[in-house]
Amino acid sequence: MKNKxxxxxxxxTVFASRSNACxxxxxxxxxxxxxxxxxxxxxxxxxxxxxxxSVEARSVPLWVRAYRWARSPxxxxxxxxxxxxxxxxxxxxxxxxxxxxxxxxxNVVLNEAKGLIPVxxxxxxxxxxxxxxxxxxxxxxPQPCSLEKRNGSNRWILTLQLQPGRYEYAxxxxxxxxPHPDAEFNQDDGFGNKNTVLALEKEDDA
Amino acid sequence: MxxxxxxxxxxxxxxxxxxxxxxxxxxxxxxLRYQKPVFNLMLRMTGSYEDATDLTQxxxxxxxxxxxxxxxxxxxxxxxxTIGLNHARNFLRHKKLTxxxxxxxxxMGSGPEYPGRQExxxxxxxxxxxxxxxxxxxxxxxxxAIVLRYxxxxxMENVAEALSLKLSAAKMRVHRGLARLRYILEKKTK
Numbered sequence: 001m002k003n004k005x006x007x008x009x010x011x012x013t014v015f016a017s018r019s020n021a022c023x024x025x026x027x028x029x030x031x032x033x034x035x036x037x038x039x040x041x042x043x044x045x046x047x048x049x050x051x052x053x054s055v056e057a058r059s060v061p062l063w064v065r066a067y068r069w070a071r072s073p074x075x076x077x078x079x080x081x082x083x084x085x086x087x088x089x090x091x092x093x094x095x096x097x098x099x100x101x102x103x104x105x106x107n108v109v110l111n112e113a114k115g116l117i118p119v120x121x122x123x124x125x126x127x128x129x130x131x132x133x134x135x136x137x138x139x140x141x142p143q144p145c146s147l148e149k150r151n152g153s154n155r156w157i158l159t160l161q162l163q164p165g166r167y168e169y170a171x172x173x174x175x176x177x178x179p180h181p182d183a184e185f186n187q188d189d190g191f192g193n194k195n196t197v198l199a200l201e202k203e204d205d206a
Numbered sequence: 207m208x209x210x211x212x213x214x215x216x217x218x219x220x221x222x223x224x225x226x227x228x229x230x231x232x233x234x235x236x237x238l239r240y241q242k243p244v245f246n247l248m249l250r251m252t253g254s255y256e257d258a259t260d261l262t263q264x265x266x267x268x269x270x271x272x273x274x275x276x277x278x279x280x281x282x283x284x285x286x287x288t289i290g291l292n293h294a295r296n297f298l299r300h301k302k303l304t305x306x307x308x309x310x311x312x313x314m315g316s317g318p319e320y321p322g323r324q325e326x327x328x329x330x331x332x333x334x335x336x337x338x339x340x341x342x343x344x345x346x347x348x349x350x351a352i353v354l355r356y357x358x359x360x361x362m363e364n365v366a367e368a369l370s371l372k373l374s375a376a377k378m379r380v381h382r383g384l385a386r387l388r389y390i391l392e393k394k395t396k
Contacts, residue, residue: 031388034337035356043245044259051237051266056230058271068274069226075277 099144116161117200121147121169123181126154128173135169135195137162142172164202168195218282225273237266240283243358244290250353251294251346261297265290284360284368291350291369340390348383355380 121133131149132142137160147156168187170179179186183196213220216235224232244265248258269289276285341349347369354365366376 027392028384028388031337031384031391032356034333035352036359038334038337038357040242040246040357041249043241043262044255047241047245047259047263048234048237051241051263052231052234054263054267055233055270058267072275 115163115202117164117202119160119162119198119200120157121160121180122155122157123147123171124154125156125171125173128156130172130174131156132172133158133160133169134172135198136167137169147171162200164200167198167200169198170195219278222273222276222282225270233266233270236269236282236286240286241266243283244286247287247290247350247353248294250341250349251298257297261290261294265293268293281364281367283358284354284364287354287368288370336391340387343390344383344386348379348386351376351379352383352387 123131125131128149131147133145133147134140134142135145138145145158145160147158149156168189170177170189170193172178177193179194180196185197186194187197189195216224216232218236218239221232221235241262245258245262248261248265249255252258252261265286269286272289276282341352344352351365351369354360354368355362360368362373362376362380365371365380366373369376369379371379
């Protein structure tokens with residue numbers, strides 16, 4: 001009788017025989033597990049020593065490290081929600097500070113340049129609740145040029161600091177457009193209203 | 207005060223903090239912790255024990271030199287892996303080498319994982335040989351994505367960071383790499 005050749009595990013069939021018995025997911029899981037448990041080669045014993053010898057030789061002084069740290073780019077991340085309180089606080093600060101900055105003792109500075117001429121605009125307007133002045137010096141916008149009422153009188157006053165030149169202006173009395181009632185020169189604005197004309201000259205020229 | 211004082215097992219952030227304060231020796235903790243995965247990366251990339259040793263050493267030295275760039279709050283290992291991967295790529299570009307790693311260099315079966323020659327262990331060894339061979343056939347970016355995800359057990363975010371990829375691209379590499387690996391293993395065994 002012929003001796004039967006003993007069966008040897010064929011490396012090429014081991015995976016196949018196992019994977020055939022598995023479902024698709026099980027095969028994938030098995031591959032993952034094999035990768036996880038895959039043996040790794042130990043690094044040479046002297047690696048740590050040689051790295052540390054090189055590193056110690058390259059040790060840099062504190063000021064160099066501080067300089068590098070200061071020069072190195074870094075990512076700054078922020079969340080808009082974190083900024084909200086700061087933005088609200090800034091907006092509030094600007095809102096509160098602007099009138100204080102622009103208007104001190106009823107003196108409005110519309111131009112920071114030298115050679116400004118103080119101009120006091122005043123009118124009697126009994127019964128008015130608010131009086132603003134709009135003109136070519138403030139772009140025809142009533143802010144921040146509101147007149148202040150003197151205590152115990154009907155007189156509304158505002159002092160402006162203006163460059164020499166020719167200006168037109170008018171009052172907004174409770175929102176209603178009107179020229180200065182005591183002005184010498186008024187001019188038609190082309191829209192059915194009249195504006196007061198103000199001509200300022202340098203003191204030398206006057 | 208040294209942040210490692212009295213701490214037997216400091217985490218990476220504590221070690222890096224100590225190094226940044228001048229404790230050079232603290233770097234040995236990081237080298238010991240990560241020399242094995244970095245060395246094995248280099249072995250897979252070059253197939254040469256000597257080249258892998260040199261590249262591992264250079265990777266750790268480069269990482270030390272660049273440590274001031276390391277962003278606080280990030281994981282050290284993906285950052286180190288990126289340095290190693292780039293260094294190995296440059297090395298291969300200069301030498302025009304492939305990523306093939308001969309199995310005989312890996313000395314399979316000689317380590318402590320294979321103390322005996324029992325049937326089950328031999329079968330297990332054969333499976334790992336096939337796995338290594340199949341991994342070698344993968345493009346290295348697929349292979350490294352799989353190794354990082356399933357061997358180093360990094361999160362997908364850290365795999366993406368180590369490979370300098372977007373998260374979606376990293377997921378795709380792992381998914382396709384795994385499918386390709388499975389295809390190679392099944393094809394080999396038919």
